Amino acid sequence: MSIDNRPTVRRVLIITLLLNILVMIIKVVVGQMTGSLSLMADALHSVTDSANNVLGLVASQFSSPHPDREHPYGHLKFEAVGALGIAAFLGIACFEILKGVVDRLLTGGKPVQIGATELWILLIVLGINIFVAFYERREGQRVGSPILIADAHHTMSDIWVTIAVLAGLIGVWLGYPWLDIVLAFPVACLVFWSGWEVLRTNLPWLVDEAAIAPEAIHDLVMQVPGVINCHDIASRGVVGRQVFVEMHLVVAADDVERAHQITEDVEVEIRNRFAPVRVLIHVEPPTYESDQISYGPPAPSPGEDLKTQN
Template sequence: MTDRPSPPILDPRRAVQRVLLITLALNLTVVGLKATVGWLTGSLSLLADALHSVTDSANNVLGLATNRLADPHPDRDHPYGHQKFEAIGALGIAAFLGIACFEILKTAVERIVGGGNSVTLGATALWIMLVVLGINVFVAFYERRVGLALNSKILVADARHTMGDIWTTIVVLAGLIGVWQGLTWLDVALAFPVALLVFKSGWTVLRENLPWLVDEMAIAPEAIHAQVMQVPGVVNCHNIASRGLLGRQVFIDMHLVVKPTDIQAAHAITEAVEERLEEAYGPARITIHVEPREYTEEEITY
Protein backbone atom coordinates (compact mmCIF):
# COMPACT_ATOMS: atom_id res chain seq x y z
CA MET A 1 0.00 0.00 0.00
CA THR A 2 1.28 3.49 -0.79
CA ASP A 3 0.07 6.81 0.48
CA ARG A 4 1.62 9.52 -1.58
CA PRO A 5 2.22 12.78 0.31
CA SER A 6 -0.01 15.55 -0.89
CA PRO A 7 1.75 18.32 -2.86
CA PRO A 8 1.88 21.81 -1.39
CA ILE A 9 -1.59 23.31 -1.25
CA LEU A 10 -2.10 26.95 -2.13
CA ASP A 11 -3.74 28.84 0.70
CA PRO A 12 -6.02 31.52 -0.79
CA ARG A 13 -7.46 32.61 2.55
CA ARG A 14 -5.68 35.97 2.70
CA ALA A 15 -7.01 36.98 -0.72
CA VAL A 16 -10.50 35.75 0.23
CA GLN A 17 -10.42 37.82 3.43
CA ARG A 18 -9.46 40.94 1.49
CA VAL A 19 -12.38 40.46 -0.92
CA LEU A 20 -14.80 39.85 1.94
CA LEU A 21 -13.70 43.04 3.72
CA ILE A 22 -14.20 45.11 0.56
CA THR A 23 -17.63 43.65 -0.14
CA LEU A 24 -18.62 44.02 3.52
CA ALA A 25 -18.00 47.77 3.33
CA LEU A 26 -19.98 48.03 0.09
CA ASN A 27 -22.85 45.89 1.41
CA LEU A 28 -23.13 48.00 4.56
CA THR A 29 -23.39 51.06 2.32
CA VAL A 30 -26.18 49.37 0.37
CA VAL A 31 -28.06 48.45 3.56
CA GLY A 32 -27.83 52.03 4.83
CA LEU A 33 -29.11 53.50 1.58
CA LYS A 34 -31.99 51.05 1.19
CA ALA A 35 -33.09 51.30 4.82
CA THR A 36 -32.97 55.10 4.77
CA VAL A 37 -34.95 55.42 1.55
CA GLY A 38 -37.39 52.70 2.67
CA TRP A 39 -38.02 54.39 6.01
CA LEU A 40 -38.46 57.85 4.46
CA THR A 41 -40.82 56.64 1.72
CA GLY A 42 -42.68 53.95 3.73
CA SER A 43 -42.03 51.35 1.01
CA LEU A 44 -42.52 47.77 2.24
CA SER A 45 -40.78 46.20 -0.75
CA LEU A 46 -37.76 48.43 -0.25
CA LEU A 47 -37.58 47.70 3.48
CA ALA A 48 -37.81 43.99 2.63
CA ASP A 49 -35.01 44.45 0.13
CA ALA A 50 -32.97 46.19 2.83
CA LEU A 51 -33.53 43.14 5.05
CA HIS A 52 -32.30 40.96 2.20
CA SER A 53 -29.18 43.13 1.97
CA VAL A 54 -28.59 42.77 5.71
CA THR A 55 -27.95 39.10 5.02
CA ASP A 56 -25.25 40.13 2.52
CA SER A 57 -23.35 41.88 5.29
CA ALA A 58 -23.97 39.03 7.72
CA ASN A 59 -22.71 36.60 5.10
CA ASN A 60 -19.50 38.60 4.75
CA VAL A 61 -18.94 38.53 8.51
CA LEU A 62 -19.69 34.81 8.59
CA GLY A 63 -17.39 34.26 5.64
CA LEU A 64 -14.54 36.10 7.38
CA ALA A 65 -14.95 33.92 10.46
CA THR A 66 -15.17 30.59 8.63
CA ASN A 67 -12.44 31.50 6.16
CA ARG A 68 -9.96 31.88 9.02
CA LEU A 69 -10.84 28.35 10.12
CA ALA A 70 -10.72 26.79 6.64
CA ASP A 71 -6.98 26.06 6.61
CA PRO A 72 -6.23 23.65 3.72
CA HIS A 73 -3.13 22.30 5.47
CA PRO A 74 -3.65 19.20 7.62
CA ASP A 75 -2.58 18.93 11.25
CA ARG A 76 -2.57 16.21 13.89
CA ASP A 77 -6.22 16.69 14.86
CA HIS A 78 -7.44 17.32 11.29
CA PRO A 79 -5.35 15.08 9.01
CA TYR A 80 -7.59 15.85 6.01
CA GLY A 81 -7.40 19.63 6.43
CA HIS A 82 -10.05 22.11 7.55
CA GLN A 83 -11.68 23.12 4.26
CA LYS A 84 -15.16 21.95 5.20
CA PHE A 85 -15.43 24.94 7.52
CA GLU A 86 -15.89 26.99 4.36
CA ALA A 87 -18.80 24.80 3.25
CA ILE A 88 -20.34 25.20 6.71
CA GLY A 89 -20.09 28.96 6.21
CA ALA A 90 -21.90 28.63 2.89
CA LEU A 91 -24.68 26.69 4.64
CA GLY A 92 -24.90 29.55 7.12
CA ILE A 93 -25.63 31.81 4.16
CA ALA A 94 -28.53 29.54 3.22
CA ALA A 95 -29.88 29.79 6.78
CA PHE A 96 -29.71 33.59 6.69
CA LEU A 97 -31.58 33.60 3.40
CA GLY A 98 -34.31 31.39 4.86
CA ILE A 99 -34.78 33.80 7.76
CA ALA A 100 -34.95 36.78 5.39
CA CYS A 101 -37.54 35.01 3.23
CA PHE A 102 -39.76 34.33 6.25
CA GLU A 103 -39.54 37.93 7.48
CA ILE A 104 -40.41 39.34 4.06
CA LEU A 105 -43.51 37.14 3.71
CA LYS A 106 -44.59 37.82 7.29
CA THR A 107 -44.38 41.58 6.83
CA ALA A 108 -46.20 41.49 3.49
CA VAL A 109 -49.11 39.46 4.91
CA GLU A 110 -49.37 41.81 7.89
CA ARG A 111 -49.51 44.79 5.53
CA ILE A 112 -52.31 43.17 3.47
CA VAL A 113 -54.37 42.14 6.48
CA GLY A 114 -53.90 45.22 8.63
CA GLY A 115 -53.56 47.82 5.93
CA GLY A 116 -50.43 49.78 5.24
CA ASN A 117 -48.93 53.21 5.28
CA SER A 118 -48.97 55.20 2.07
CA VAL A 119 -45.80 55.25 0.03
CA THR A 120 -44.39 58.64 -0.89
CA LEU A 121 -41.70 58.76 -3.53
CA GLY A 122 -39.58 61.34 -5.26
CA ALA A 123 -36.99 61.36 -8.01
CA THR A 124 -34.18 61.46 -5.43
CA ALA A 125 -35.20 58.07 -3.97
CA LEU A 126 -35.19 56.51 -7.43
CA TRP A 127 -31.74 57.89 -8.23
CA ILE A 128 -30.41 56.51 -4.94
CA MET A 129 -31.80 53.09 -5.86
CA LEU A 130 -29.97 53.24 -9.20
CA VAL A 131 -26.73 53.88 -7.29
CA VAL A 132 -27.50 50.89 -5.04
CA LEU A 133 -28.09 48.74 -8.11
CA GLY A 134 -24.71 49.75 -9.53
CA ILE A 135 -22.95 48.81 -6.27
CA ASN A 136 -24.65 45.42 -6.23
CA VAL A 137 -23.62 44.71 -9.82
CA PHE A 138 -20.00 45.56 -9.04
CA VAL A 139 -19.95 43.40 -5.87
CA ALA A 140 -21.51 40.37 -7.59
CA PHE A 141 -19.15 40.32 -10.57
CA TYR A 142 -16.09 41.16 -8.47
CA GLU A 143 -16.77 38.37 -5.95
CA ARG A 144 -17.59 35.84 -8.64
CA ARG A 145 -14.47 36.59 -10.67
CA VAL A 146 -12.15 36.34 -7.66
CA GLY A 147 -14.07 33.37 -6.22
CA LEU A 148 -13.66 31.36 -9.41
CA ALA A 149 -9.99 32.31 -9.66
CA LEU A 150 -9.34 31.19 -6.06
CA ASN A 151 -11.87 28.32 -6.20
CA SER A 152 -13.48 29.70 -3.04
CA LYS A 153 -16.93 28.30 -2.34
CA ILE A 154 -17.72 31.05 0.15
CA LEU A 155 -17.03 33.80 -2.41
CA VAL A 156 -18.92 32.07 -5.22
CA ALA A 157 -21.88 31.42 -2.90
CA ASP A 158 -21.89 35.04 -1.71
CA ALA A 159 -21.62 36.29 -5.29
CA ARG A 160 -24.66 34.21 -6.21
CA HIS A 161 -26.53 35.69 -3.28
CA THR A 162 -25.59 39.20 -4.38
CA MET A 163 -26.65 38.36 -7.94
CA GLY A 164 -30.06 37.47 -6.51
CA ASP A 165 -29.98 40.81 -4.72
CA ILE A 166 -29.49 42.54 -8.07
CA TRP A 167 -32.67 41.03 -9.46
CA THR A 168 -34.45 41.83 -6.23
CA THR A 169 -33.38 45.46 -6.46
CA ILE A 170 -34.49 45.64 -10.11
CA VAL A 171 -37.93 44.26 -9.17
CA VAL A 172 -38.23 46.70 -6.26
CA LEU A 173 -37.08 49.60 -8.42
CA ALA A 174 -39.71 48.73 -11.03
CA GLY A 175 -42.31 48.64 -8.27
CA LEU A 176 -41.23 52.02 -6.93
CA ILE A 177 -41.55 53.51 -10.41
CA GLY A 178 -45.06 52.02 -10.60
CA VAL A 179 -45.94 53.49 -7.20
CA TRP A 180 -44.56 56.83 -8.38
CA GLN A 181 -47.02 56.61 -11.26
CA GLY A 182 -49.92 55.92 -8.89
CA LEU A 183 -49.98 52.09 -8.71
CA THR A 184 -49.64 51.95 -4.91
CA TRP A 185 -50.61 48.27 -4.69
CA LEU A 186 -47.40 47.28 -6.49
CA ASP A 187 -45.32 47.87 -3.37
CA VAL A 188 -46.93 45.05 -1.36
CA ALA A 189 -47.45 42.81 -4.38
CA LEU A 190 -43.77 42.86 -5.30
CA ALA A 191 -42.74 41.89 -1.78
CA PHE A 192 -43.79 38.30 -2.63
CA PRO A 193 -41.50 37.80 -5.66
CA VAL A 194 -38.71 39.32 -3.59
CA ALA A 195 -39.27 36.54 -1.05
CA LEU A 196 -39.21 33.91 -3.80
CA LEU A 197 -35.91 35.25 -5.13
CA VAL A 198 -34.43 35.09 -1.63
CA PHE A 199 -35.63 31.50 -1.19
CA LYS A 200 -34.20 30.45 -4.56
CA SER A 201 -30.78 31.85 -3.66
CA GLY A 202 -30.77 29.97 -0.35
CA TRP A 203 -31.83 26.69 -1.95
CA THR A 204 -29.09 26.93 -4.58
CA VAL A 205 -26.39 27.48 -1.96
CA LEU A 206 -27.72 24.60 0.15
CA ARG A 207 -27.87 22.20 -2.82
CA GLU A 208 -24.31 22.95 -3.91
CA ASN A 209 -22.64 22.59 -0.50
CA LEU A 210 -24.34 19.57 1.03
CA PRO A 211 -22.59 17.08 -1.33
CA TRP A 212 -19.20 18.32 -0.14
CA LEU A 213 -20.14 17.97 3.52
CA VAL A 214 -21.57 14.45 3.16
CA ASP A 215 -18.56 13.22 1.10
CA GLU A 216 -20.43 12.74 -2.14
CA MET A 217 -18.41 11.28 -5.03
CA ALA A 218 -16.01 13.90 -6.40
CA ILE A 219 -14.95 12.06 -9.59
CA ALA A 220 -16.80 9.32 -11.46
CA PRO A 221 -15.05 5.98 -10.76
CA GLU A 222 -15.29 5.15 -14.47
CA ALA A 223 -13.20 8.25 -15.26
CA ILE A 224 -10.56 7.30 -12.69
CA HIS A 225 -10.55 3.72 -13.98
CA ALA A 226 -9.98 4.93 -17.55
CA GLN A 227 -7.02 7.05 -16.45
CA VAL A 228 -5.42 4.27 -14.40
CA MET A 229 -5.79 1.60 -17.08
CA GLN A 230 -3.64 3.69 -19.44
CA VAL A 231 -0.60 3.27 -17.18
CA PRO A 232 1.70 0.47 -18.42
CA GLY A 233 1.84 -2.51 -16.07
CA VAL A 234 -1.67 -2.08 -14.64
CA VAL A 235 -3.89 -5.18 -14.88
CA ASN A 236 -6.98 -3.83 -13.13
CA CYS A 237 -8.19 -1.40 -10.49
CA HIS A 238 -11.32 -1.58 -8.38
CA ASN A 239 -12.88 -0.39 -5.10
CA ILE A 240 -12.43 3.15 -6.42
CA ALA A 241 -13.71 5.95 -4.21
CA SER A 242 -13.23 9.72 -4.24
CA ARG A 243 -14.34 12.69 -2.20
CA GLY A 244 -13.45 16.35 -1.77
CA LEU A 245 -13.63 19.29 -4.14
CA LEU A 246 -12.23 18.89 -7.64
CA GLY A 247 -9.75 21.67 -8.33
CA ARG A 248 -9.24 22.41 -4.63
CA GLN A 249 -8.29 19.02 -3.18
CA VAL A 250 -9.65 15.54 -3.71
CA PHE A 251 -8.98 12.26 -1.93
CA ILE A 252 -8.83 9.10 -4.06
CA ASP A 253 -8.70 5.49 -2.79
CA MET A 254 -8.43 2.33 -4.88
CA HIS A 255 -7.24 -1.26 -5.02
CA LEU A 256 -4.75 -1.96 -7.80
CA VAL A 257 -3.61 -5.16 -9.56
CA VAL A 258 -0.28 -4.88 -11.43
CA LYS A 259 1.79 -7.21 -13.61
CA PRO A 260 5.06 -7.20 -11.62
CA THR A 261 5.25 -9.47 -8.58
CA ASP A 262 8.20 -7.84 -6.78
CA ILE A 263 7.52 -4.94 -4.43
CA GLN A 264 9.90 -2.45 -6.00
CA ALA A 265 8.48 -2.79 -9.52
CA ALA A 266 4.89 -2.71 -8.22
CA HIS A 267 5.69 0.43 -6.25
CA ALA A 268 7.05 2.11 -9.39
CA ILE A 269 3.74 1.47 -11.16
CA THR A 270 1.72 2.90 -8.27
CA GLU A 271 3.91 6.01 -8.45
CA ALA A 272 3.09 6.31 -12.15
CA VAL A 273 -0.62 5.93 -11.38
CA GLU A 274 -0.45 8.64 -8.72
CA GLU A 275 1.36 11.01 -11.06
CA ARG A 276 -1.25 10.49 -13.78
CA LEU A 277 -4.16 11.08 -11.39
CA GLU A 278 -2.43 14.10 -9.90
CA GLU A 279 -2.01 15.57 -13.37
CA ALA A 280 -5.65 14.90 -14.25
CA TYR A 281 -7.38 15.79 -10.96
CA GLY A 282 -4.81 17.45 -8.72
CA PRO A 283 -4.22 18.57 -6.14
CA ALA A 284 -5.05 15.08 -4.92
CA ARG A 285 -4.19 12.81 -2.01
CA ILE A 286 -4.12 9.26 -3.32
CA THR A 287 -4.07 5.98 -1.41
CA ILE A 288 -3.47 2.74 -3.34
CA HIS A 289 -3.74 -0.82 -2.02
CA VAL A 290 -1.81 -3.27 -4.21
CA GLU A 291 -3.31 -6.77 -4.48
CA PRO A 292 -1.99 -10.08 -5.87
CA ARG A 293 -2.08 -10.47 -9.62
CA GLU A 294 -4.38 -13.48 -9.28
CA TYR A 295 -7.06 -11.35 -7.56
CA THR A 296 -10.10 -10.59 -9.72
CA GLU A 297 -12.92 -8.15 -9.17
CA GLU A 298 -15.63 -7.27 -11.67
CA GLU A 299 -16.93 -4.12 -9.99
CA ILE A 300 -14.74 -1.02 -10.19
CA THR A 301 -16.45 0.73 -7.30
CA TYR A 302 -18.48 -0.05 -4.20
Protein backbone atom coordinates (compact mmCIF):
# COMPACT_ATOMS: atom_id res chain seq x y z
CA MET A 1 0.00 0.00 0.00
CA SER A 2 1.45 3.37 -1.05
CA ILE A 3 1.48 6.21 1.47
CA ASP A 4 -0.11 9.47 0.37
CA ASN A 5 1.77 12.18 2.28
CA ARG A 6 0.56 15.08 0.18
CA PRO A 7 -1.66 16.76 2.83
CA THR A 8 1.29 16.95 5.24
CA VAL A 9 3.64 18.14 2.49
CA ARG A 10 1.23 20.90 1.47
CA ARG A 11 0.74 22.05 5.06
CA VAL A 12 4.48 22.26 5.69
CA LEU A 13 5.12 24.05 2.39
CA ILE A 14 2.44 26.67 3.08
CA ILE A 15 3.87 27.40 6.54
CA THR A 16 7.42 27.71 5.22
CA LEU A 17 6.24 29.80 2.25
CA LEU A 18 4.71 32.41 4.55
CA LEU A 19 7.85 32.52 6.70
CA ASN A 20 10.13 32.74 3.64
CA ILE A 21 8.12 35.65 2.24
CA LEU A 22 8.51 37.44 5.58
CA VAL A 23 12.27 36.81 5.56
CA MET A 24 12.57 37.98 1.95
CA ILE A 25 10.74 41.25 2.64
CA ILE A 26 12.92 41.98 5.68
CA LYS A 27 16.15 41.35 3.77
CA VAL A 28 15.08 43.50 0.82
CA VAL A 29 14.11 46.41 3.09
CA VAL A 30 17.31 46.22 5.15
CA GLY A 31 19.39 45.70 2.00
CA GLN A 32 17.95 48.82 0.39
CA MET A 33 18.48 50.82 3.58
CA THR A 34 22.13 49.77 3.99
CA GLY A 35 23.21 49.40 0.35
CA SER A 36 24.75 45.99 1.15
CA LEU A 37 25.53 43.83 -1.90
CA SER A 38 25.83 40.64 0.13
CA LEU A 39 22.50 41.26 1.85
CA MET A 40 20.74 41.90 -1.46
CA ALA A 41 22.27 38.67 -2.77
CA ASP A 42 20.94 36.94 0.34
CA ALA A 43 17.53 38.44 -0.37
CA LEU A 44 17.70 36.96 -3.87
CA HIS A 45 18.42 33.60 -2.27
CA SER A 46 15.29 34.04 -0.16
CA VAL A 47 13.30 34.78 -3.32
CA THR A 48 14.28 31.33 -4.55
CA ASP A 49 13.16 29.91 -1.18
CA SER A 50 9.65 31.23 -1.77
CA ALA A 51 9.68 30.12 -5.40
CA ASN A 52 10.76 26.66 -4.30
CA ASN A 53 7.84 26.44 -1.88
CA VAL A 54 5.42 27.34 -4.69
CA LEU A 55 7.10 24.80 -6.95
CA GLY A 56 6.84 22.20 -4.22
CA LEU A 57 3.12 22.85 -3.79
CA VAL A 58 2.56 22.38 -7.52
CA ALA A 59 4.67 19.22 -7.63
CA SER A 60 2.96 17.79 -4.55
CA GLN A 61 -0.44 18.34 -6.12
CA PHE A 62 0.48 16.01 -8.99
CA SER A 63 2.60 13.46 -7.07
CA SER A 64 -0.08 11.02 -5.95
CA PRO A 65 1.32 7.55 -5.13
CA HIS A 66 -1.90 5.91 -6.30
CA PRO A 67 -1.79 4.38 -9.81
CA ASP A 68 -4.28 5.13 -12.55
CA ARG A 69 -4.79 4.10 -16.16
CA GLU A 70 -2.26 6.57 -17.57
CA HIS A 71 0.27 6.17 -14.73
CA PRO A 72 0.13 2.56 -13.48
CA TYR A 73 3.21 3.13 -11.29
CA GLY A 74 1.80 6.23 -9.62
CA HIS A 75 2.95 9.84 -9.93
CA LEU A 76 5.66 10.06 -7.27
CA LYS A 77 8.39 11.17 -9.67
CA PHE A 78 6.69 14.55 -9.89
CA GLU A 79 8.28 15.22 -6.50
CA ALA A 80 11.74 14.41 -7.85
CA VAL A 81 11.10 16.67 -10.84
CA GLY A 82 10.12 19.42 -8.42
CA ALA A 83 13.35 18.87 -6.49
CA LEU A 84 15.32 19.27 -9.73
CA GLY A 85 13.53 22.57 -10.22
CA ILE A 86 14.88 23.62 -6.84
CA ALA A 87 18.40 22.76 -8.04
CA ALA A 88 17.81 24.95 -11.09
CA PHE A 89 16.69 27.87 -8.92
CA LEU A 90 19.84 27.48 -6.82
CA GLY A 91 21.99 27.60 -9.94
CA ILE A 92 20.29 30.83 -11.04
CA ALA A 93 20.81 32.34 -7.60
CA CYS A 94 24.52 31.43 -7.68
CA PHE A 95 24.94 33.10 -11.07
CA GLU A 96 23.17 36.28 -9.98
CA ILE A 97 25.27 36.56 -6.82
CA LEU A 98 28.54 36.25 -8.75
CA LYS A 99 27.30 38.70 -11.38
CA GLY A 100 26.53 41.26 -8.68
CA VAL A 101 29.98 40.84 -7.14
CA VAL A 102 31.73 41.35 -10.49
CA ASP A 103 29.62 44.43 -11.23
CA ARG A 104 30.48 45.93 -7.83
CA LEU A 105 34.20 45.27 -8.34
CA LEU A 106 34.17 46.86 -11.81
CA THR A 107 31.88 49.82 -11.24
CA GLY A 108 32.04 50.38 -7.50
CA GLY A 109 29.04 51.77 -5.66
CA LYS A 110 27.90 53.73 -2.64
CA PRO A 111 29.39 52.68 0.72
CA VAL A 112 27.47 50.30 2.93
CA GLN A 113 25.85 51.91 5.96
CA ILE A 114 24.93 49.51 8.75
CA GLY A 115 23.87 50.01 12.36
CA ALA A 116 23.08 47.94 15.44
CA THR A 117 19.34 47.94 14.64
CA GLU A 118 19.87 46.31 11.23
CA LEU A 119 22.15 43.70 12.77
CA TRP A 120 19.54 42.74 15.37
CA ILE A 121 16.92 42.45 12.65
CA LEU A 122 19.19 40.07 10.73
CA LEU A 123 19.65 37.95 13.86
CA ILE A 124 15.87 37.55 14.02
CA VAL A 125 15.86 36.57 10.34
CA LEU A 126 18.54 33.99 11.07
CA GLY A 127 16.39 32.50 13.83
CA ILE A 128 13.44 32.18 11.44
CA ASN A 129 15.62 30.44 8.85
CA ILE A 130 16.92 27.96 11.42
CA PHE A 131 13.37 27.11 12.50
CA VAL A 132 12.19 26.63 8.90
CA ALA A 133 15.14 24.38 7.96
CA PHE A 134 14.87 22.02 10.93
CA TYR A 135 11.06 21.94 10.86
CA GLU A 136 10.97 21.14 7.15
CA ARG A 137 13.72 18.51 7.36
CA ARG A 138 12.09 16.79 10.33
CA GLU A 139 8.70 16.63 8.61
CA GLY A 140 10.28 15.53 5.32
CA GLN A 141 12.08 12.64 7.00
CA ARG A 142 8.98 11.70 8.96
CA VAL A 143 6.73 11.36 5.91
CA GLY A 144 9.47 10.44 3.39
CA SER A 145 9.06 13.47 1.12
CA PRO A 146 11.97 14.27 -1.25
CA ILE A 147 10.55 17.71 -2.00
CA LEU A 148 10.56 18.70 1.69
CA ILE A 149 14.02 17.29 2.29
CA ALA A 150 15.38 19.03 -0.81
CA ASP A 151 13.80 22.33 0.21
CA ALA A 152 15.21 21.92 3.73
CA HIS A 153 18.68 21.59 2.16
CA HIS A 154 18.03 24.85 0.35
CA THR A 155 16.90 26.59 3.53
CA MET A 156 19.93 25.20 5.38
CA SER A 157 22.14 26.87 2.78
CA ASP A 158 20.21 30.07 3.44
CA ILE A 159 21.22 29.82 7.11
CA TRP A 160 24.90 29.73 6.19
CA VAL A 161 24.39 32.50 3.68
CA THR A 162 22.77 34.68 6.32
CA ILE A 163 25.55 33.89 8.80
CA ALA A 164 28.17 34.87 6.20
CA VAL A 165 26.32 38.07 5.35
CA LEU A 166 25.84 38.91 9.02
CA ALA A 167 29.56 38.40 9.68
CA GLY A 168 30.40 40.64 6.73
CA LEU A 169 28.06 43.38 7.89
CA ILE A 170 29.49 43.23 11.39
CA GLY A 171 32.90 43.71 9.76
CA VAL A 172 31.56 46.68 7.80
CA TRP A 173 30.14 48.10 11.05
CA LEU A 174 33.61 47.75 12.61
CA GLY A 175 35.27 49.57 9.70
CA TYR A 176 36.05 46.93 7.06
CA PRO A 177 33.76 47.76 4.11
CA TRP A 178 35.53 45.35 1.72
CA LEU A 179 34.11 42.39 3.71
CA ASP A 180 30.70 42.95 2.11
CA ILE A 181 32.11 42.03 -1.31
CA VAL A 182 34.57 39.36 -0.18
CA LEU A 183 31.94 37.35 1.70
CA ALA A 184 29.63 37.32 -1.30
CA PHE A 185 31.90 34.67 -2.86
CA PRO A 186 31.34 32.01 -0.15
CA VAL A 187 27.65 32.82 -0.39
CA ALA A 188 27.75 31.77 -4.04
CA CYS A 189 29.72 28.61 -3.19
CA LEU A 190 27.21 27.59 -0.54
CA VAL A 191 24.33 28.13 -2.94
CA PHE A 192 26.05 26.05 -5.62
CA TRP A 193 26.79 23.22 -3.16
CA SER A 194 23.16 23.07 -2.04
CA GLY A 195 22.02 22.77 -5.65
CA TRP A 196 24.49 19.97 -6.28
CA GLU A 197 23.27 18.05 -3.21
CA VAL A 198 19.66 18.30 -4.36
CA LEU A 199 20.62 17.14 -7.86
CA ARG A 200 22.73 14.24 -6.57
CA THR A 201 19.94 13.05 -4.28
CA ASN A 202 17.12 13.02 -6.82
CA LEU A 203 18.74 11.98 -10.09
CA PRO A 204 19.05 8.28 -9.05
CA TRP A 205 15.28 8.13 -8.56
CA LEU A 206 14.56 9.65 -11.96
CA VAL A 207 16.96 7.32 -13.82
CA ASP A 208 15.63 4.23 -11.97
CA GLU A 209 18.80 3.45 -10.04
CA ALA A 210 18.51 0.34 -7.86
CA ALA A 211 16.66 1.21 -4.66
CA ILE A 212 17.76 -1.91 -2.76
CA ALA A 213 20.92 -3.96 -3.20
CA PRO A 214 19.88 -7.15 -5.05
CA GLU A 215 22.03 -9.21 -2.65
CA ALA A 216 19.92 -7.96 0.28
CA ILE A 217 16.72 -9.04 -1.46
CA HIS A 218 18.27 -12.36 -2.47
CA ASP A 219 19.38 -13.19 1.09
CA LEU A 220 15.92 -12.35 2.42
CA VAL A 221 14.03 -14.36 -0.21
CA MET A 222 16.25 -17.45 0.12
CA GLN A 223 15.21 -17.75 3.76
CA VAL A 224 11.57 -18.32 2.78
CA PRO A 225 10.63 -22.04 2.96
CA GLY A 226 10.05 -23.54 -0.49
CA VAL A 227 12.34 -21.16 -2.40
CA ILE A 228 15.00 -22.98 -4.42
CA ASN A 229 16.49 -20.14 -6.43
CA CYS A 230 16.06 -16.38 -6.85
CA HIS A 231 17.65 -14.46 -9.71
CA ASP A 232 17.31 -11.49 -12.11
CA ILE A 233 16.38 -9.20 -9.21
CA ALA A 234 15.60 -5.56 -9.96
CA SER A 235 14.33 -2.69 -7.84
CA ARG A 236 13.63 1.01 -8.25
CA GLY A 237 12.02 3.83 -6.30
CA VAL A 238 12.78 5.23 -2.84
CA VAL A 239 12.86 3.05 0.27
CA GLY A 240 10.27 4.27 2.75
CA ARG A 241 8.31 6.10 0.06
CA GLN A 242 7.57 3.56 -2.71
CA VAL A 243 9.68 0.70 -4.07
CA PHE A 244 9.04 -1.62 -7.02
CA VAL A 245 10.75 -5.03 -6.92
CA GLU A 246 10.90 -7.66 -9.68
CA MET A 247 12.50 -11.10 -9.62
CA HIS A 248 12.50 -14.59 -11.12
CA LEU A 249 11.83 -17.39 -8.67
CA VAL A 250 12.24 -21.17 -8.68
CA VAL A 251 10.15 -22.86 -6.01
CA ALA A 252 9.64 -26.38 -4.65
CA ALA A 253 6.00 -26.90 -5.58
CA ASP A 254 4.02 -29.65 -7.31
CA ASP A 255 1.05 -27.47 -8.26
CA VAL A 256 0.16 -23.88 -9.01
CA GLU A 257 -1.57 -23.34 -5.69
CA ARG A 258 1.55 -24.26 -3.69
CA ALA A 259 3.76 -22.12 -5.94
CA HIS A 260 1.38 -19.21 -5.45
CA GLN A 261 1.52 -19.61 -1.67
CA ILE A 262 5.34 -19.50 -1.68
CA THR A 263 5.35 -16.32 -3.74
CA GLU A 264 2.85 -14.81 -1.31
CA ASP A 265 5.22 -15.64 1.56
CA VAL A 266 8.06 -13.98 -0.34
CA GLU A 267 5.99 -10.84 -0.89
CA VAL A 268 5.11 -10.68 2.80
CA GLU A 269 8.77 -10.86 3.81
CA ILE A 270 9.76 -8.13 1.36
CA ARG A 271 6.88 -5.89 2.45
CA ASN A 272 7.77 -6.35 6.11
CA ARG A 273 11.34 -5.23 5.41
CA PHE A 274 10.94 -2.52 2.74
CA ALA A 275 7.29 -1.32 2.85
CA PRO A 276 5.65 0.30 1.01
CA VAL A 277 6.63 -1.95 -1.90
CA ARG A 278 5.03 -3.55 -4.96
CA VAL A 279 6.49 -6.94 -5.87
CA LEU A 280 6.32 -8.73 -9.22
CA ILE A 281 7.45 -12.38 -9.20
CA HIS A 282 7.96 -14.55 -12.27
CA VAL A 283 7.87 -18.23 -11.28
CA GLU A 284 10.08 -20.52 -13.38
CA PRO A 285 10.71 -24.29 -13.60
CA PRO A 286 13.84 -25.81 -11.94
CA THR A 287 15.69 -25.95 -15.28
CA TYR A 288 15.77 -22.13 -15.28
CA GLU A 289 17.77 -21.94 -12.06
CA SER A 290 20.50 -19.28 -12.30
CA ASP A 291 23.35 -17.88 -10.22
CA GLN A 292 22.92 -14.40 -11.69
CA ILE A 293 21.33 -12.51 -8.81
CA SER A 294 20.84 -9.30 -10.77
CA TYR A 295 21.38 -7.91 -14.26
CA GLY A 296 24.71 -7.25 -15.91
CA PRO A 297 27.58 -9.56 -16.80
CA PRO A 298 27.76 -12.61 -14.52
CA ALA A 299 30.65 -12.85 -12.09
CA PRO A 300 33.59 -14.84 -13.59
CA SER A 301 34.25 -18.32 -12.28
CA PRO A 302 37.51 -18.89 -10.36
CA GLY A 303 39.11 -20.53 -13.42
CA GLU A 304 38.13 -17.68 -15.73
CA ASP A 305 39.39 -15.11 -13.23
CA LEU A 306 42.77 -16.85 -13.00
CA LYS A 307 43.01 -17.04 -16.81
CA THR A 308 42.34 -13.29 -17.04
CA GLN A 309 45.11 -12.52 -14.58
CA ASN A 310 47.59 -14.62 -16.59
